[in-house]
Amino acid sequence: MSTVERRLNLVGGEWVGSGSDEWISVLDPADLRRTVAEVPAMDADEVAETYRAASTGQQAWGALSAIARGRVLLRAAAMLRERKTELAALITAEMGKTLIEAQIEVDKSADFFEYYGALSRLEVGEVLPHERTEVTAWTRHEPLGVVLAVTPWNDPLLTPARKLAPALAAGNAVVLKPASYTPLIGIELARVLADAGVSSGAVNTITGSGGKIGQALLDDPNVHAVSFTGSNEVGAEIEQALLGTGVRLLAELGGKNAAIVLGDADLELASTTIAAAAFAQAGQRCTATSRVIVQRSVYQDVIERLSQLARDHRIGAGAGQGTTLGPLVSSSQRASVEAFIARASDEGATLRAGGRRPGGAELQHGCFLEPTVLADVRESMEIWTEEVFGPVVAVLAVDDEAEALSALNASRYGLAASIFTRNLQAAMRFVRAADAGQVAVNLPTSGWDVHFPFGGFKESGRGHKEQGLEGLDFYRQTKMVVVA
Numbered sequence: 001m002s003t004v005e006r007r008l009n010l011v012g013g014e015w016v017g018s019g020s021d022e023w024i025s026v027l028d029p030a031d032l033r034r035t036v037a038e039v040p041a042m043d044a045d046e047v048a049e050t051y052r053a054a055s056t057g058q059q060a061w062g063a064l065s066a067i068a069r070g071r072v073l074l075r076a077a078a079m080l081r082e083r084k085t086e087l088a089a090l091i092t093a094e095m096g097k098t099l100i101e102a103q104i105e106v107d108k109s110a111d112f113f114e115y116y117g118a119l120s121r122l123e124v125g126e127v128l129p130h131e132r133t134e135v136t137a138w139t140r141h142e143p144l145g146v147v148l149a150v151t152p153w154n155d156p157l158l159t160p161a162r163k164l165a166p167a168l169a170a171g172n173a174v175v176l177k178p179a180s181y182t183p184l185i186g187i188e189l190a191r192v193l194a195d196a197g198v199s200s201g202a203v204n205t206i207t208g209s210g211g212k213i214g215q216a217l218l219d220d221p222n223v224h225a226v227s228f229t230g231s232n233e234v235g236a237e238i239e240q241a242l243l244g245t246g247v248r249l250l251a252e253l254g255g256k257n258a259a260i261v262l263g264d265a266d267l268e269l270a271s272t273t274i275a276a277a278a279f280a281q282a283g284q285r286c287t288a289t290s291r292v293i294v295q296r297s298v299y300q301d302v303i304e305r306l307s308q309l310a311r312d313h314r315i316g317a318g319a320g321q322g323t324t325l326g327p328l329v330s331s332s333q334r335a336s337v338e339a340f341i342a343r344a345s346d347e348g349a350t351l352r353a354g355g356r357r358p359g360g361a362e363l364q365h366g367c368f369l370e371p372t373v374l375a376d377v378r379e380s381m382e383i384w385t386e387e388v389f390g391p392v393v394a395v396l397a398v399d400d401e402a403e404a405l406s407a408l409n410a411s412r413y414g415l416a417a418s419i420f421t422r423n424l425q426a427a428m429r430f431v432r433a434a435d436a437g438q439v440a441v442n443l444p445t446s447g448w449d450v451h452f453p454f455g456g457f458k459e460s461g462r463g464h465k466e467q468g469l470e471g472l473d474f475y476r477q478t479k480m481v482v483v484a
């Protein structure tokens with residue numbers, strides 16, 4: 001008999017296990033000997049059953065007034081805040097980030113439900129003029145039906161919240177398929193929403209390996225939209241699978257975010273801001289700064305500062321006292337990051353800080369890696385072009401502003417970019433030139449509030465922005481009405 005706790009999925013208002021009795025172990029990345037809990041490995045039939053439950057559930061949820069739905073979301077926001085300590089501990093246990101980072105994640109997730117809950121009192125369409133004065137013309141927003149949300153492991157509560165809050169506000173039912181490394185907090189979010197009063201079947205969860213149940217998830221007549229955040233590879237597979245089906249797709253994909261430091265910048269501000277954006281959550285953020293472009297006059301100074309800030313981190317379990325940097329999510333994620341660092345060194349980059357596994361007996365069973373600064377990087381190197389998704393920055397020297405902007409945009413990605421300078425004209429030239437969805441001046445590439453439209457250009461995303469008012473549009477369709 002297993003003594004490991006099992007967490008079930010919410011399907012049509014019921015908590016259900018696995019028909020085949022197959023379970024997925026969720027490990028603690030700070031100590032892989034510890035299983036946090038197990039979740040069901042659902043099969044294709046169970047996926048189809050979940051969609052039927054969601055389709056039924058959508059009818060009652062969609063029939064409520066927007067204001068009534070908004071009240072439920074506001075209640076969910078309050079419950080997330082009440083349970084913050086416990087929910088943050090669960091995020092840390094399965095994902096590895098520090099408790100402080102996890103608490104910020106819970107707060108921001110609550111913000112999403114608060115924001116979209118409050119928007120339920122916004123106008124519900126537009127009245128438009130008509131040539132004939134006796135005709136009234138207006139638009140009304142209607143839900144799409146059932147939305148599949150597929151989410152990655154790096155922000156395992158925030159990313160589901162970013163999708164579920166607008167999808168539910170618009171009157172859709174949702175099926176959440178969380179990442180298999182971190183399914184527990186997504187299931188808890190479903191519990192919070194159920195406790196807050198969403199109708200049965202309006203929120204459902206599916207756990208199981210994306211590779212195994214992907215086809216069943218995408219190829220179902222009850223799915224009307226897919227909201228995906230994750231890798232470009234899986235995003236492309238999903239896009240292929242949905243081609244010609246008429247199912248809406250929103251995809252938030254990878255990034256290779258750059259920060260430019262011009263010679264006139266406040267170097268203290270630039271270095272501390274960039275180091276925080278690069279190493280927080282052990283670099284496992286889609287908006288993490290991973291490329292730093294520095295004007296040659298201050299290059300060595302910036303490298304020294306970033307390296308010192310990297311060395312200052314206290315690496316440890318996310319729940320440990322005083323930890324500032326937790327582990328990577330899994331041993332394979334760490335192996336992948338280590339291989340990137342090794343290949344960068346082979347290509348001629350200089351390791352200026354980190355790059356190794358930390359010592360100390362208490363860290364030997366976790367997926368820890370020192371924050372890493374690589375200098376003498378060239379634009380042709382893999383470390384400059386490919387997403388690493390770990391605590392690693394590559395630093396490039398350039399002669400001037402024009403060269404900096406050209407290096408910034410020479411990337412297939414375009415999620416977030418920032419510049420550090422005291423020159424207003426240079427800052428404004430950067431704002432216009434940067435080919436990225438989110439741009440910042442003297443601020444980090446990461447950290448965008450829930451009411452700010454969010455999403456990347458180029459290969460960093462497609463379909464639609466998330467967050468803010470724009471974020472609502474993906475989850476609803478507009479009906480044009482004329483009445484004489």
Ligand code: NAP
Nearest residue numbers: 152153178179180209210211214230231234252253254286
């Ligand atoms: P991933 O491998 O693409 O997985 C994302 C989700 O897709 C997981 O739930 C995964 O399930 C599921 N999945 C895998 N194969 C599937 C298939 N064939 N059909 C349907 N679903 C499938 O990404 P990840 O490794 O979890 O996350 C890291 C990536 O996410 C990075 O590339 C990062 O840049 C990106 N990201 C982007 C943003 C953004 O806003 N732009 C934000 C955060 C992260 P399993 O876990 O079961 O495999």
Ligand code: MG
Nearest residue numbers: 152230231234
């Ligand atoms: Mg993956």
